Amino acid sequence: MNPVPRPPHTATEDFGGVTVVRFLTARLFDSGTIQTLGHELNRLPDELGRTNIVLDFSNITFASSSVLGKFITLHRKVQLARGRLTFCCVPTQLLEFFQITKLDKIFAVAPRPPFETAAQVVGEFFGELVRPVVFDPAWRTDTAVAVARQMHDAGAFGAMPILADALQDAGCEDEHVLMHCRDASQPHTRECWVCGLVLGKV
Secondary structure, eight states, X not given: OOOOOOOOSEEEEEETTEEEEEESOSEEOXXXXXXXXXXXXXXXXXXXXXXXXXXXXXXXXXXXXXXXXXXXXXXXXXXXXTOEEEEESOOHHHHHHHHHTTGGGTSEEEOTTTOOSHHHHHHHHSHHHHSOOOOOGGGOOHHHHHHHHHHHHHTXXXXXXXXXXXXXXXXXXXXXXXXXXXXXXXXXXXXXXXXXXXXXXX
16 A cells, blocks of 8 residues: 655745745654655755745744754755745744854844845845846945945945935835845845845845
8 A cells, every 4th residue: 555645844935046945834743744744845946946944933822842853954955056045934942042153153033023024134134136237337436335345344224215215326126125225124134145245145
């Protein structure tokens, strides 16, 4: 008799070159679920070539610490492929474990708040992949660099509209860049792709 196939524990959605993974199982604790989940996650880089990934924990109510090994394995695979892995909407219990074990220094975690949706995370961490930008080095003026560096070093991003003005003064007319800086509903972090382009980090 053939075994009954397990239902999937994840669903994926593509945003340009970024894959958002949503968990369909609210409680990740038993070994069978975790093993199957690991196979589903590894399939993304190994078989499907998806290496820019957001893991959306919105539906998770509990996650055992034993699931962390699957996330670490995925992180290594993504790194080897020169991709990026970001976590969003992580439940407090798991986020606290990340902090205790220092895994929050390894994983890119979009905090909630201010990030409430995976779309906001994609917009902040992967914006240049969703809509590629040809960044003109002439936009990297002393003013633009100084504003971006100050925000990056302080971890405070209230000056993003000022950065947009500095870029526009330097000749930037790319709406994707300027709107990302001026969109009041878009949270920002040190992983901001516009700041990364200005500072030469992306």
